[in-house]
Amino acid sequence: MSDSVNHSRRSFLEKSAVVGAITIAPGILLHQVANAKPDDQAVSDSVRWGMLINTNNCEQGCTDCIDACNTEHGLVGNDRPKSDTQYIRKVTLRDKMTGHELSLPLMCQHCETAPCVDVCPTGASFKRKDGIALVDKHICIGCRYCMMACPFKARSFVHEEVKNQTLSAPRGKGTVESCTMCVHRVDKDQIPACVEACGKGKHDAMMFGDLNDPNSTISKELEKHGGKQIRADLQLNTAVRYQGL
Amino acid sequence: MKKIEYTAIKGNSLAYYSLLAGLGLVILIGLLAVWYMEHNGHYVTGMTNQIVWGVPHVFAVFLIVAASGALNVASIASVFKKEDYEPLARLSGLLAIALLAGGLVVLLLDLGRPDRLIVAMTYYNFKSIFAWNIILYTGFFAIVGVYIWFMMDHSMYKFKKQAGFAAFIWRLTLTTGTGSIFGFLVARSAYDAALMAPMFIIMSFSFGLAIFLLVLMASYNWTGRELGDEVVSRLRNLLGVFVASVLYFVIVYHLTNLYITEHHGVEKFILMEGGQFTKVFWIGQIILGGLVPLALIYAPGVRNCRKTLAVICTLITIGGLSTMYTIIIGGQAYPMEIFPGYEVSSPFFDGVVSDYTPSMYEIALGLGGIAISLVIVAFVIKVLPFLPTSLADKESVNS
Amino acid sequence: MTNRFLRITFLLAGLALLFPVTGSAETPLPTIHEPEGEGVKCVEPEDVMRRNHMNFILHQRDETMHEGIRTSKYSFAECINCHVEPDENGNIAGVDTKDHFCNGCHEYAAVTIDCFECHADRPQKFIDRGGKSASLQDELHQTLAADEDMGGELK
Numbered sequence: 001m002s003d004s005v006n007h008s009r010r011s012f013l014e015k016s017a018v019v020g021a022i023t024i025a026p027g028i029l030l031h032q033v034a035n036a037k038p039d040d041q042a043v044s045d046s047v048r049w050g051m052l053i054n055t056n057n058c059e060q061g062c063t064d065c066i067d068a069c070n071t072e073h074g075l076v077g078n079d080r081p082k083s084d085t086q087y088i089r090k091v092t093l094r095d096k097m098t099g100h101e102l103s104l105p106l107m108c109q110h111c112e113t114a115p116c117v118d119v120c121p122t123g124a125s126f127k128r129k130d131g132i133a134l135v136d137k138h139i140c141i142g143c144r145y146c147m148m149a150c151p152f153k154a155r156s157f158v159h160e161e162v163k164n165q166t167l168s169a170p171r172g173k174g175t176v177e178s179c180t181m182c183v184h185r186v187d188k189d190q191i192p193a194c195v196e197a198c199g200k201g202k203h204d205a206m207m208f209g210d211l212n213d214p215n216s217t218i219s220k221e222l223e224k225h226g227g228k229q230i231r232a233d234l235q236l237n238t239a240v241r242y243q244g245l
Numbered sequence: 246m247k248k249i250e251y252t253a254i255k256g257n258s259l260a261y262y263s264l265l266a267g268l269g270l271v272i273l274i275g276l277l278a279v280w281y282m283e284h285n286g287h288y289v290t291g292m293t294n295q296i297v298w299g300v301p302h303v304f305a306v307f308l309i310v311a312a313s314g315a316l317n318v319a320s321i322a323s324v325f326k327k328e329d330y331e332p333l334a335r336l337s338g339l340l341a342i343a344l345l346a347g348g349l350v351v352l353l354l355d356l357g358r359p360d361r362l363i364v365a366m367t368y369y370n371f372k373s374i375f376a377w378n379i380i381l382y383t384g385f386f387a388i389v390g391v392y393i394w395f396m397m398d399h400s401m402y403k404f405k406k407q408a409g410f411a412a413f414i415w416r417l418t419l420t421t422g423t424g425s426i427f428g429f430l431v432a433r434s435a436y437d438a439a440l441m442a443p444m445f446i447i448m449s450f451s452f453g454l455a456i457f458l459l460v461l462m463a464s465y466n467w468t469g470r471e472l473g474d475e476v477v478s479r480l481r482n483l484l485g486v487f488v489a490s491v492l493y494f495v496i497v498y499h500l501t502n503l504y505i506t507e508h509h510g511v512e513k514f515i516l517m518e519g520g521q522f523t524k525v526f527w528i529g530q531i532i533l534g535g536l537v538p539l540a541l542i543y544a545p546g547v548r549n550c551r552k553t554l555a556v557i558c559t560l561i562t563i564g565g566l567s568t569m570y571t572i573i574i575g576g577q578a579y580p581m582e583i584f585p586g587y588e589v590s591s592p593f594f595d596g597v598v599s600d601y602t603p604s605m606y607e608i609a610l611g612l613g614g615i616a617i618s619l620v621i622v623a624f625v626i627k628v629l630p631f632l633p634t635s636l637a638d639k640e641s642v643n644s
Numbered sequence: 645m646t647n648r649f650l651r652i653t654f655l656l657a658g659l660a661l662l663f664p665v666t667g668s669a670e671t672p673l674p675t676i677h678e679p680e681g682e683g684v685k686c687v688e689p690e691d692v693m694r695r696n697h698m699n700f701i702l703h704q705r706d707e708t709m710h711e712g713i714r715t716s717k718y719s720f721a722e723c724i725n726c727h728v729e730p731d732e733n734g735n736i737a738g739v740d741t742k743d744h745f746c747n748g749c750h751e752y753a754a755v756t757i758d759c760f761e762c763h764a765d766r767p768q769k770f771i772d773r774g775g776k777s778a779s780l781q782d783e784l785h786q787t788l789a790a791d792e793d794m795g796g797e798l799k
């Protein structure tokens with residue numbers, strides 16, 4: 001899908017949304033006007049969703065992506081940083097040799113060969129066909145083996161009761177969770193909340209798109225300037241790539 | 246071969262009921278702790294998103310490992326055909342089942358959603374070593390159960406050897422499986438070692454035998470049955486070999502790690518700079534759990550002293566728990582190497598050593614698990630003939 | 645010895661049998677809140693729903709979770725949207741009360757519901773998020789406005 005088509009579609013959407021879409025659920029609306037995946041169609045492996053993060057643009061101390069994620073998923077802490085949930089965090093790195101400092105957002109890397117999926121006894125940790133790694137909280141027993149296995153500490157265990165969850169991010173005590181790549185938004189043809197917020201704040205450090213489509217912006221950027229995997233030595237073929245590392 | 250006579254213990258003394266009541270109380274406290282943890286959520290424990298497995302797992306893994314080791318005596322009798330061990334085989338099987346049950350209860354009750362036991366039993370991910378372990382544990386109950394049945398039922402006695410062999414193979418697999426739970430965690434430098442599984446097997450021998458001896462001596466002492474020095478010293482010598490082998494394995498394990506550059510950090514952490522973990526390693530695992538028992542086993546003056554042996558076995562148990570503590574919790578406390586070559590910091594505790602203080606709830610749950618194992622043994626030897634009426638030395642039972 | 649053991653077992657079994665019988669006596673039938681409005685109908689006839697609602701949502705749950713199928717017919721969120729409404733005073737009965745549509749029956753039938761361990765028990769528009777509205781419309785508008793700003797990073 002080319003950018004210009006996208007663009008006009010969106011301006012059209014905005015207008016129509018104001019006029020006639022108030023009472024219709026967004027999924028349905030977008031399905032009708034845009035060419036997104038129809039609601040009744042299963043995701044397929046013809047796409048693989050991924051992200052590219054340009055650490056040069058990532059500002060130290062900025063937490064736009066984190067705030068957006070927390071709002072999107074209704075993640076409210078209990079002032080217990082050790083046990084509160086995090087999906088995305090900002091990490092500051094200092095090169096031991098040169099002293100160069102950089103900052104980057106770190107979240108579930110949506111590994112292709114995901115250790116969390118391999119170890120989960122019930123199959124609650126799974127990968128969607130389009131590459132998004134999720135926890136099916138309906139069958140998660142809270143054993144935390146996936147947390148032990150994840151090489152990025154991407155997962156959190158819900159240590160306390162949760163109330164007033166958002167519609168798109170049900171979450172509750174005793175199960176494990178992590179970044180969902182905003183699967184509920186992606187299914188509606190929207191981009192993840194963090195990427196959106198980063199762009200909105202004019203940082204443009206994050207990009208989202210289909211890694212399988214050679215013509216997508218993200219694939220082209222990766223082809224032109226490259227992007228590294230974190231812990232590439234583990235050969236996980238992560239879906240989140242980094243520039244400037 | 247002389248026929249061994251087994252009888253159930255009387256179990257109607259005040260002491261017996263006090264024992265049951267005492268253990269029952271420990272279990273009750275454990276259950277209350279579980280209720281509190283599950284009601285509030287795990288934040289009331291010492292466990293966090295950094296230390297995701299805590300003291301309950303220390304106890305659970307210890308009990309599971311010891312369970313397989315407790316079967317040792319029976320295996321020696323049936324697989325290696327040492328007839329002297331034959332009379333102890335029934336108790337050995339029973340203790341194995343009891344310890345495994347205690348360990349599994351702890352593991353289960355620490356889950357975030359213990360109410361989903363059904364899910365755990367019906368949804369299987371066959372790639373998961375954890376799921377395999379569930380099968381291994383269930384199978385262990387079944388096979389050891391059958392083995393005990395064959396030992397006790399005269400009509401099935403002829404198949405006892407096969408059952409014993411199956412149980413022997415199964416339990417080696419089980420311990421390998423338990424060890425592999427950690428071996429599969431490639432991302433954490435502390436666990437990334439091929440030696441993990443064999444080390445768990447040899448540890449199981451030592452922990453299991455220590456608990457077996459404790460239970461054996463207690464039940465014979467408290468029921469006034471005769472327990473000859475011959476049996477005891479044979480087991481004691483065996484224990485010495487096991488403790489020494491565990492020490493040997495631990496040394497080899499750490500030496501290999503020191504040889505691998507990526508593991509220098511975590512080695513330095515456990516051996517020198519790890520604060521409580523370094524202390525638990527040296528004092529608990531090495532000195533109390535290894536060197537002191539070894540010295541006492543081979544000390545000349547106390548050869549036939551049962552009290553010393555009880556102390557030795559208790560020390561080995563403490564050492565075993567310490568070993569699990571350093572492996573399980575120490576291994577998580579050491580910061581994960583996500584960005585090699587960088588100094589890392591974040592509000593989510595990247596690049597820093599995680600601290601851990603066990604809560605009393607976790608400890609109560611763990612002790613509850615041990616109590617469950619002991620109650621099972623105490624109850625079953627009362628209703629079924631598990632203990633030989635006498636284990637006196639040969640000369641004195643020539644009647 | 646064995647005899648006494650048997651006796652105790654039977655005694656315990658007998659006690660266990662007694663329990664379901666007690667406690668039934670006088671539980672009043674639950675009142676079921678029918679969504680109001682013209683032409684508002686459930687996705688299936690009432691008796692079908694009564695018997696099969698759990699299968700419908702279970703099926704939909706797996707499809708949505710694992711395959712990203714997000715049709716609204718058997719969507720759990722839609723159940724809540726229709727069936728959980730505020731009373732005259734604008735208050736919503738939470739799922740821990742008898743007046744909640746789901747819990748009224750479930751309490752009567754003594755069937756535990758697991759859904760609300762994770763899902764909100766009321767429509768999103770009734771959730772107070774400390775100023776940050778999470779109603780669907782707002783979400784939509786924000787997203788669209790933001791997408792516009794991005795200038796086509798989407799795919």
Ligand code: SF4
Nearest residue numbers: 108109111116133150
């Ligand atoms: S980053 Fe962690 S949670 Fe995400 S897919 Fe990989 S192993 Fe699983």
Ligand code: SF4
Nearest residue numbers: 120140141143144146
């Ligand atoms: S905590 Fe849940 S998702 Fe993680 S391994 Fe256990 S069952 Fe699977």
